[in-house]
Amino acid sequence: MTETIAAAVALGPSGLVLDGSEQVRLCASLFYFRIPRESWASRLEAVRASGYDLVDVYVPWNFHEVAPGRWDFEGRRDVAAFLDLAHAAGLRVIARPGPYICSEWDGGALPAWLTLEEGLRLRQAEPRYLAHVEAWFDQVLPLLAAREHGRGGAVVAVQLENELDFFDCEDRAGYVGRLRDLALRHGVSVPLVACAGQGDLTGATGDVDGVAPAFNFYPDDRSSFVEPEVRRYADLVADRGLPLLVTETNRLHATLRRLVVSGAKVVAPYLQASGYDFGWTPSVGNWGDPGGFMSHDYDFGGYLDPVGAARPEHAEARVLSAVLRTLGPALARASAEAAPGAYTTDVATSASPSRLVLDGGGELLGVPNLTEEPGTVTLPGPADGSPEVTVPLPPASCLLVLRDLPLAPYGLPGTLRLATADLVGAGPDGLALSARGTSVVVLEVPEGVAAAELAAPAPGAPVRATLEAGGAVWNVVVLHPDDVGDQCAAPPAEGEPVLIETATRLDLGTRTGTTTRHDLPPSSEGVGVYRGRTHYGVDVGGLTELLLQGTSDIADLTLDDDVRPTLARFGASVVVPVAGARRLEATVETWGHANFDDVRLPALQMGSLRGLGRVWSVVGREDVSALWEVTGQGTWSGDPAPLRTLAGWSSTRAGRPVTYRRGLPVDGRSHHALRLDGVEGSASVVVDGITHVVTQDEPWLSLAPGEGANVAVTVPHRPGAGLSAELLRLEPVRGWDVEPQPDVALLALATTDSTGERVSLPLDLAPGVEAWFDAEVPAGGLSLRFEGRQVRVSAFANGELLGRVWLGDPARPRFTGGDPTRLWLPAAWNTGAVRLIVRATRGEESALLGRVRATVVQE
Template sequence: MSRPTVLTHGVELDARGIRTEGGPRIVLCASLFYFRLPREQWRARLEQVRASGYTCVDVYLPWNFHETAPGRWSFEGRRDVAAFLDLAREAGLYVIARPGPYICSEWDGGALPAWLGLDPELRVRQHEPRFLAQVAAWFDQVLPLLAERQYPANGPVIMVQLENELDFFDCEDRTGYVTALRDQALRHGITVPLIACSGQGDIEGATGDVPGVVPACNFYPDDDSPDIEPEVRRYAGLLAERDLPLLITETNRRHRTLRRLLASGASLIAPYLQSSGWNFGYTPSTGNWGEPGNFMSHGYDFGGYVSSTGAERPEYAEGQLLARVIDALGPRLALATSALPRVGITADFPTSSSPSALDLDEGGQLVAVPHLGKEAGTAVVNGVPVAVAPDSCPLMLVDVPLRPWGYDGTLTLASADLVAAAEGVLTFSSEVPVTVVVDGTGVEIPAPVAGAPERATIEGLILVALAPRDAVRLRGVDRDGTAHVGDPATARATGTSVDVREARRRSQTPAEKAAGGHELPPTLESLGVYRGRGTYRATADLTGVDELLLVGAADIVDLSIGGAVRPTIAGFGAAERIDVRATTGPAAIEAVVEIWGHANFDDARLPALRLGALRGLGTLWTVRETADVSALWSVHGHWTGRPAPVRVLGGWSSTRVGVPVTYTRGIRSDTASALHLKGVAEPVRVSVDDGEPFTVHTEDPWVLLPAGTHRISVTVPHHPSGAGLGAELLGLDPVTGWTCSTQDDESLTAFATEAAPGPEIRLPLVLEPGEEAWLDIDLPPSHDGLLVRLDGSRIRVTGWADGECVGRVWVGDRPAFSGGDSNVLWIPSGWPGLTLLVRGAAGPGDAELRTLWLESPDS
């Protein structure tokens, strides 16, 4: 296997780690995204990361945030990424820049522009000329900005990541694709290392094994797993064979786990997501976790050490403490190599199945001893019993020469974190007693409490133990062991909730842009709406029609038939049967379709969750007739002979449990039809007319067929008790003759910003299903901004402040949500005014906005 060539310019990578002009270093990196924060908060958030002890931020650059429409670029205001990078340098931070083209990040479309899907020949994330031409246009814009700000000459950028977790995606020519991206980066003068991260451990799948592209790894283990260390050490060893360090570009946020990764050989540790933010505007994705299909919330927060509003959580101090350990050991740790402990370790608490150690430069080992339990425990390290706090991972030093710290001896064992070392003085952090052994002489230092350091000496070597709360505020230690600790931070007082019941209701509504007539419903993107919503109108004769079939609708569909508003549909493109027996004759049909966001992952189970899938109403059909076609399927496979047995679908009996068996049948319909495979619990393979097989999932067990006779094959894993399958054929006629109108995100934002307020009203506000109200709310001033919570039922609310959409909240029955708090809007400090668009939904009970609660964020 060829070794990647590491391109260096002030940054060097090899098996012993990362070197910059400042020397070898361990890099702690926090994700911090300019596009998820108000610009006026960039500096403070960057300085907050630096104060945590982390020395780097990783930054996605979302393509579709900067190319707002085909060929229309914006790098101003909150899009001024160059200014953000310059601020990072001023804050003393390195930057790992991640321009994609695909970023995932639970962002609309994974940052791929929605209009790419309009070209049926263009294939995203492939070595394909149409896609690569679009990527080149993006890279022509963004890579010069990065090249100008590379370390060390003019900026903080120490690495540039190409693509993101490509090993999750079915890329046909990985080597060709990644090579094309690499070549574009080189053409634009990128000289710092180019990296590519594997999302599920397939190094070659992420990089194509392309020379000049350094593999990195993302790990998301169970924090309580005892098996983290051997998995991570395996990758450290694989990369060391290529003379490369282990770069962990994403992982869990918990510092107990980060310590285990450090001890297992990681030179870069970048937990995702340490510093949280917000998905302003129409930028959240339809998510890649769950049932499937959920909506990413506007609050982008996964429990990292800084909340979406900037509040520091208790884990923030854990980051500061780990950074102090890294600083105290300096080059010794930065040049360490992955190993196993050279001393025996046992414990009376749950711990690693195979603990990790690092062979330190200049001798000795750092050994991680994770306590995965909840009760205090004792470990025996090289025969010495030591106390270990629950839910911790002390980084113990074993057989470390002390001469560099002014003492002629060896630190045989230290059971706690070393947070500072000076001539003749070692300072540790612990919440339990600390055991220190020097040249065979041991001492146990009592557990320190905050504000009361403990001290001991061994033959002139002064040992100081600080409580973690003091260790993170340590200013220095005198030669006599006196520790100087800074004052604790003073928390700002937070206000109580305020109930708001007054608003002004606008008499105007935003104009719709006519989008022409169409035989079948077009996609919103084909109408020029990449974020926003559209309205579809048609008339259908429902005489004798019992139901409609809606296929491919996404994302949020409010459908009314004959003036009756139906419950909101949010099925991510799955076929939806709609009962219309209460309506007969010609009936007006209207559908308002809102884009929540494009899929950020490639989930084949539902049509709208495929990467690059378009949005809109889909196709609406009247169901002309239905027929049960569960019987008369021929069976093929196992020991079946000729002529083929005929059974009901899934009804073959065999001892070959789990072995696929195929059922075939001819099906005829004089019109287009839909085959409904009922009872699908596990994915099944289907082919039509002996064509290429495709997979049908339980989430959308439908197959659309053109008019005529077809041979259908269904292959299922055999179960002795029967597969429980059935089949139903629906004869279909399309609803045609649609007129469309649109409101994109820009036009809605312009109306929210510019339209005049109306007369005063008092909440509660009750709406009819499908009715909308535009409300203006007066907000009190707030130093840290305001969280707005909505008390109501069966409403969807979109909010704007200071000319920006701050988010959307769905109150009442709704699909699953992921991310941060999906029930609040955040109004940043200095963003004046609040305008709400409130839409009522159908269902039991009233659509009602009862009140708004204003809260000050925790600070």
């Protein structure tokens, strides 16, 4: 059986070869976990209609292990059924089971409870972590192996890990090697790949035998240096006898064309098929400053919008796919080279253009227009002494110019000397081209040459011509790109939204659990809240201020009856005045876990836990900005070292590191926190021989009892700059009443029958109020846009959390991914009503729950 699979799937210089078929392949990201199961088949068909023949599919570990040891592969988690549907649609699958996937998904798919285990280190060749990975692979790899191409399934490659070169893995070879061994043990016979996020193929693969490097490449679409960078990657893997696999990249086909002509054999734009983050699945920390929240929409402008409707780029997909199929093995076996002087343009273009030397004769040249303005390109004539050819170069495009292609393999006479339109079909009946503007075609037989300038076609109105030379006849048709391939339905026109102006405020509590006493505030995960929220309460009578460290993601604090503004600062330390208050109540909601390892803030680090964090009573403060000794090579300071204020040394050596040392007035018994105000970027702080990094986003350093007798701070010298330093003495706040409210508890409330009072929207709400509402909605798939300010809304339907919106609150972090005010209600989940839990927050304006605009959109 293994030999049969090896014959069905091979990885060689010409790319991913399936059943002996050599072809440059396009691959669309399509994630079953972001699409309702009822839409899987139609979404796969829409991808197939684009001409792409591959889909890449992440398989998120924590989507299937919903609690420690509790696995779920049913319903919309039935990945096996999705893979079977992909096979039925004629698509092949690159499966990506992680264990880490990134994908802006909660924790990068690593389960939230892993780091509760003392000593466990994520993404390392560490026994405790690998034991959990093995349990996951024991579940998922047999599903993939049973569905390999060659065994009657869709899977043609399996990706191990994801962008490991971004992460400080200490033993890459040991880690990736262990993942490879697990895959082989479970009978995976298709090629194994590992993708580099920033071009470091060794950092991604550990140079492990049997694991092929791939590249995720996200250039600026207007960069003039795409071609030489891609050619370098192609050369690197060619030295290993492997093809260039671009497993993630931009979505514009103008850019994808540049990758193809530069040597890529598999091109997988991320994300061509958009979707939604249902439930508590978005991650945090994505491209923010420094952090951000992912929206319910998971949409970066791919050729299918979140409900599956085709965008204009779908037509570009069909054209490029047709070109790749038409040129077939000749293109797959082609080699890329620089093409200096191959053309001239009147617009910005590549700094080093690429062309492919086709196997069997001919070449394909890429001519990008990197501007939003129309231009022209002038090409040398198709033979020595023939006149130059000038044709339009549309905005933001990449013209593929075909030269000297022998036509005998297509059952046609002669040679295609020049075509400035895309060759989308060829056979005994003639040539099919595609263009948006005028184009030139030159055909030749030994007895003569036929040339024609062909007018621009219009949608539904192709341009036809018959060319003759030396007794040879060629029928030529030029199609508008919209007419190439199988078109998807156009995006449905959204009708006028239905305004939902009433709701039923339910007589239903928003908390149902009981509290338990804890000495110190536990993490949410420590009390079983991997998704959901945790409620905390503690007496603070007699305290003056608190220091909160590591609070994340969303914390709503109330001091007695005083509701405070929401905290959503990704674990940054916060001082909270509490003088005169008797009781602190806090609700901490998990938006998601970090999917990237970002050291700038505590909650952005991979594996960081959620909850209230550490809570201290501040019992003393002391200014320690002065009396620092100036030391370090190149400072010109003498012996004995002078004393200066922190960062107050003056030198002509701007930008050079200067080290300041002193002992802090710690008492040896208490916890302390050192705050460095004025840090620009980051500073290195060595405490008793151990190095720490303090950043401008988190200028705090925790000191355990006994630490701080010897501190060294190193910062670049900046004339006129200065730092202030303060030492806080701390005592832990003890005696916490804690109520966990995991996702299953909230979902149970969302399906509890309840009566209530009819209310009109907009509705004023007092800060801190939290209440359930039922809202009637029209039938069908709905785009729900929420209005309001100083409120957070979670919407439930069909036993699921659709998603969350946070409206009009200055405390709200930056959102990325899509419209942060919109939620999608799939038609199959629409029972005629949605249930909302609404929390009013405090701000400069009063809280207001506004109307809901429900727009029916055909899925």
